[in-house]
Amino acid sequence: KNEVEQSPQNLTAQEGEFITINCSYSVGISALHWLQQHPGGGIVSLFMLSSGKKKHGRLIATINIQEKHSSLHITASHPRDSAVYICAVSRNQFYFGTGTSLTVIP
């Protein structure tokens, strides 16, 4: 069983739709990270959070420590949001989910 589970694995949305990606984890953590990976491999850190909610532009990340669950929301989605979104948790080391592949269609 993976320490980090993401859903859905694949997601296709129309431009402008509100998108939610979910992440559940089973280990104790010091922080949860949301990462974005574009084709070709480059990974960018979007958020690091250990409680509550963070917002950056059209992206919102929330975490519920008691339920060991986090969500990444994208408002007014755009084709340039198409990427793989990866949830990772950290304590002494990092555990990664397998990613959610998002395609936003114009």
Added chain:
Amino acid sequence: ETGVTQSPTHLIKTRGQQVTLRCSSQSGHNTVSWYQQALGQGPQFIFQYYREEENGRGNFPPRFSGLQFPNYSSELNVNALELDDSALYLCASSLEGGGSPLHFGNGTRLTVT
């Protein structure tokens, strides 16, 4: 501020050979971690180095080894390459282990034939 750089970007090796991949950490970062990402999969944690000492290891055999240097740059060495070692190898640096954001390099694409 320089980002994380990895070299080489692409590499082709033959089964049984050995390979060394290199990573320069972001300036000021003392922790580096290495990941293997197979096609269509999420990154798998290989190991982490903090101030030149390995302080965490994933489920990888001993033929995967590493080093971190005093300037916090790092190497990943893989001996006796197998076909299944073909993957994207990512390096990430951070401050003080798991409680700070990760900064990733663009990876080294290794193909074992």
